[in-house]
Amino acid sequence: xxxxxxxxxxxxxxxxxxxxxxxxxxxxxxxxxxxxxxxxxxxxxxxxxxxxxxxxxxxxxxxxxxxxxxxxxxxxxxxxxxxxxxxxxxxxxxxxxxxxxxxxxxxxxxxxxxxxxxxxxxxxxxxxxxxxxxxxxxxxxxxxxxxxxxxxxxxxxxxxxxxxxxxxxxxxxxxxxxxxxxxxxxxxxxxxxxxxxxxxxxxxxxxxxxxx
Amino acid sequence: xxxxxxxxxxxxxxxxxxxxxxxxxxxxxxxxxxxxxxxxxxxxxxxxxxxxxxxxxxxxxxxxxxxxxxxxxxxxxxxxxxxxxxxxxxxxxxxxxxxxxxxxxxxxxxxxxxxxxxxxxxxxxxxxxxxxxxxxxxxxxxxxxxxxxxxxxxxxxxxxxxxxxxxxxxxxxxxxxxxxxxxxxxxxxxxxxxxxxxxxxxxxxxxxxxxxxxxxxxxxxxxxxxxxxxxxxxxxxxxxxxxxxxxxxxxxxxxxxxxxxxxxxxxxxxxxxxxxxxxxxxxxxxxxxxxxxxxxxxxxxxxxxxxxxxxxxxxxxxxxxxxxxxxxxxxxxxxxxxxxxxxxxxxxxxxxxxxxxxxxxxxxxxxxxxxxxxxxxxxxxxxxxxxxxxxxxxxxxxxxxxxxxxxxxxxxxxxxxxxxxxxxxxxxxxxxxxxxxxxxxxxxxxxxxxxxxxxxxxxxxxxxxxxxxxxxxxxxxxxxxxxxxxxxxxxxxxxxxxxxxxxxxxxxxxxxxx
Numbered sequence: 001x002x003x004x005x006x007x008x009x010x011x012x013x014x015x016x017x018x019x020x021x022x023x024x025x026x027x028x029x030x031x032x033x034x035x036x037x038x039x040x041x042x043x044x045x046x047x048x049x050x051x052x053x054x055x056x057x058x059x060x061x062x063x064x065x066x067x068x069x070x071x072x073x074x075x076x077x078x079x080x081x082x083x084x085x086x087x088x089x090x091x092x093x094x095x096x097x098x099x100x101x102x103x104x105x106x107x108x109x110x111x112x113x114x115x116x117x118x119x120x121x122x123x124x125x126x127x128x129x130x131x132x133x134x135x136x137x138x139x140x141x142x143x144x145x146x147x148x149x150x151x152x153x154x155x156x157x158x159x160x161x162x163x164x165x166x167x168x169x170x171x172x173x174x175x176x177x178x179x180x181x182x183x184x185x186x187x188x189x190x191x192x193x194x195x196x197x198x199x200x201x202x203x204x205x206x207x208x209x210x211x212x
Numbered sequence: 213x214x215x216x217x218x219x220x221x222x223x224x225x226x227x228x229x230x231x232x233x234x235x236x237x238x239x240x241x242x243x244x245x246x247x248x249x250x251x252x253x254x255x256x257x258x259x260x261x262x263x264x265x266x267x268x269x270x271x272x273x274x275x276x277x278x279x280x281x282x283x284x285x286x287x288x289x290x291x292x293x294x295x296x297x298x299x300x301x302x303x304x305x306x307x308x309x310x311x312x313x314x315x316x317x318x319x320x321x322x323x324x325x326x327x328x329x330x331x332x333x334x335x336x337x338x339x340x341x342x343x344x345x346x347x348x349x350x351x352x353x354x355x356x357x358x359x360x361x362x363x364x365x366x367x368x369x370x371x372x373x374x375x376x377x378x379x380x381x382x383x384x385x386x387x388x389x390x391x392x393x394x395x396x397x398x399x400x401x402x403x404x405x406x407x408x409x410x411x412x413x414x415x416x417x418x419x420x421x422x423x424x425x426x427x428x429x430x431x432x433x434x435x436x437x438x439x440x441x442x443x444x445x446x447x448x449x450x451x452x453x454x455x456x457x458x459x460x461x462x463x464x465x466x467x468x469x470x471x472x473x474x475x476x477x478x479x480x481x482x483x484x485x486x487x488x489x490x491x492x493x494x495x496x497x498x499x500x501x502x503x504x505x506x507x508x509x510x511x512x513x514x515x516x517x518x519x520x521x522x523x524x525x526x527x528x529x530x531x532x533x534x535x536x537x538x539x540x541x542x543x544x545x546x547x548x549x550x551x552x553x554x555x556x557x558x559x560x561x562x563x564x565x566x567x568x569x570x571x572x573x574x575x576x577x578x579x580x581x582x583x584x585x586x587x588x589x590x591x592x593x594x595x596x597x598x599x600x601x602x603x604x605x606x607x608x609x610x611x612x613x614x615x616x617x618x619x620x621x622x623x624x625x626x627x628x629x630x631x632x633x634x635x636x637x638x639x640x641x642x643x644x645x646x647x648x649x650x651x652x653x654x655x656x657x658x659x660x661x662x663x664x665x666x667x668x669x670x671x672x673x674x675x676x677x678x679x680x681x682x683x684x685x686x687x688x689x690x691x692x693x694x695x696x697x698x699x700x701x702x703x704x705x706x707x708x709x710x711x712x713x714x715x716x717x718x719x720x721x722x723x724x725x726x
Contacts, residue, residue, distance in 0.1 A: 059653040074603030086655035087622045087634035098642045123603040176706030
């Protein structure tokens with residue numbers, strides 16, 4: 001094992017050295033890209049996003065990433081969303097609906113099973129899931145599945161999970177702001193824990209900006 | 213050149229060899245055909261002299277048994293087994309006479325239907341050697357021309373067929389000839405021989421009695437009158453005279469025998485069907501214990517599919533429990549499949565999804581629909597076909613475990629009403645083009661009513677501020693689900709909402725979240 005091969009590893013953190021890496025997908029928000037190691041959402045890893053209320057999960061935060069990943073693989077799986085991700089709205093945001101898989105499960109075990117399968121399959125470019133609760137081992141399984149399948153996994157959870165230890169590569173907490181979001185990193189493998197990152201919703205052709 | 217069975221069954225062959233050498237000596241001019249000639253037709257006739265008995269399942273060799281048919285006036289014996297024949301019973305004897313001769317005779321009425329079914333079963337088994345199989349009244353006709361090389365030459369192929377048929381039939385007769393008619397004729401005459409060149413047909417059939425060709429009583433009388441006792445005699449007679457004395461059809465028959473006239477055969481095409489089951493000795497209550505059995509059935513299925521060059525399109529398991537309740541477990545296939553490993557995996561997932569109330573006593577696998585297997589050519593350096601397989605397999609996997617209704621694609625529908633502007637579809641389908649104003653990312657499938665107090669709208673405890681721009685949607689008068697609404701964008705301190713005012717009732721509702 002040489003020093004280079006050591007340094008190439010993702011899990012070795014080198015202070016003040018954040019480089020653009022092929023193992024990350026740009027978030028589409030400059031403020032976030034600057035602070036994330038690799039310059040974006042980590043690929044082949046699980047990202048946990050804690051929100052005030054899962055019904056208001058900020059889809060706009062991940063839509064640029066989903067649009068960018070569309071061509072990579074066959075599917076993008078949405079597992080057990082709390083409400084309907086509205087197809088016309090997604091379409092306006094540049095999502096390819098023909099690659100969308102909506103998986104509606106009956107119970108918690110099925111969420112975990114299908115999330116693990118989708119993450120591991122190498123057929124999904126991204127997997128977004130809304131598990132009601134997650135134990136540490138379950139989360140570790142999902143993280144390992146994401147690593148095994150080299151799939152970007154996003155897991156939206158209620159802020160009540162804050163106290164729980166997390167196995168995810170990236171864990172962030174979101175506070176709703178009038179025109180965007182304030183984000184605290186709670187865990188970030190390979191990077192410092194930035195606090196109070198405020199990001200604004202994109203304007204332009206995406207319809208999500210509705211104010212004049 | 214006439215070939216003979218080389219090793220097997222020397223006793224049966226010897227007499228014939230002698231005859232054939234004689235026949236050959238008479239025709240010294242016939243040049244020897246090169247061995248292994250590739251012809252498109254080489255017919256193997258499989259004659260079953262005891263077919264009526266075998267079809268009825270009478271395998272008792274030591275008990276005199278006969279099959280009879282209802283004739284015009286009396287019941288006639290069709291076939292008698294060797295034991296009965298030794299006691300003096302022969303074909304066309306009346307049943308009463310046979311009973312008088314052997315009082316212990318077991319007589320069964322002939323069933324043409326059963327004979328046909330039996331022959332069809334044999335034909336399916338014979339499909340192992342060739343796909344060109346014709347059903348005869350009393351046997352099978354196989355075109356083995358295309359299979360000679362695969363099975364290592366004619367003698368080896370005939371040997372294999374012989375070993376198979378001798379296990380299941382009494383005194384069957386195999387004749388291989390270049391024409392269908394001569395093969396059938398030799399088979400019916402009990403001539404076991406192999407002839408693979410057209411020039412050798414005449415020597416092989418010359419000695420056969422002409423009564424095999426002409427079966428009606430009038431014609432047979434005529435045969436004795438003109439002294440044409442063998443096929444050879446008939447072949448030597450002037451054709452026009454023969455046609456006048458008998459029928460013109462006889463000339464065609466003779467031509468077909470020697471291969472001068474075409475003789476098309478109807479090929480038997482069995483319908484694809486697969487249904488296999490295991491009855492379990494001890495009832496099984498644990499689904500995982502069924503897996504090895506399921507695997508065995510799937511192995512049989514895959515073997516069948518390979519043989520038929522087919523793929524399964526619809527597949528279903530049927531489990532029966534000790535209360536005789538039947539569980540149908542369909543295996544959902546997104547595309548036709550014939551791979552043992554993936555079928556086994558999908559079946560396992562389908563089993564996991566099934567709850568059984570009582571121990572299982574029988575397991576059955578059925579395939580209801582097949583499609584032709586078309587092997588796709590694969591690129592040497594291309595990995596994409598592989599990912600295509602993966603993308604299908606994940607949908608299959610999820611559907612088999614979670615049920616068909618748990619996995620969908622999403623698409624846009626051309627409808628102005630927001631709740632109808634989308635639907636669930638099969639994954640990968642493309643919807644309509646989008647129109648209308650900005651749409652939210654989340655939609656509440658049932659709109660939530662918004663509290664109004666003092667002219668202010670409230671979302672929870674937060675007041676809503678409405679923006680001026682509105683979108684009026686009035687649609688749906690044609691299907692009774694009329695919608696007359698004004699849609700607005702609204703904001704609380706932190707989130708943006710999509711709300712509407714019902715124009716009929718004037719009430720406010722929340723419909724979407726941005």
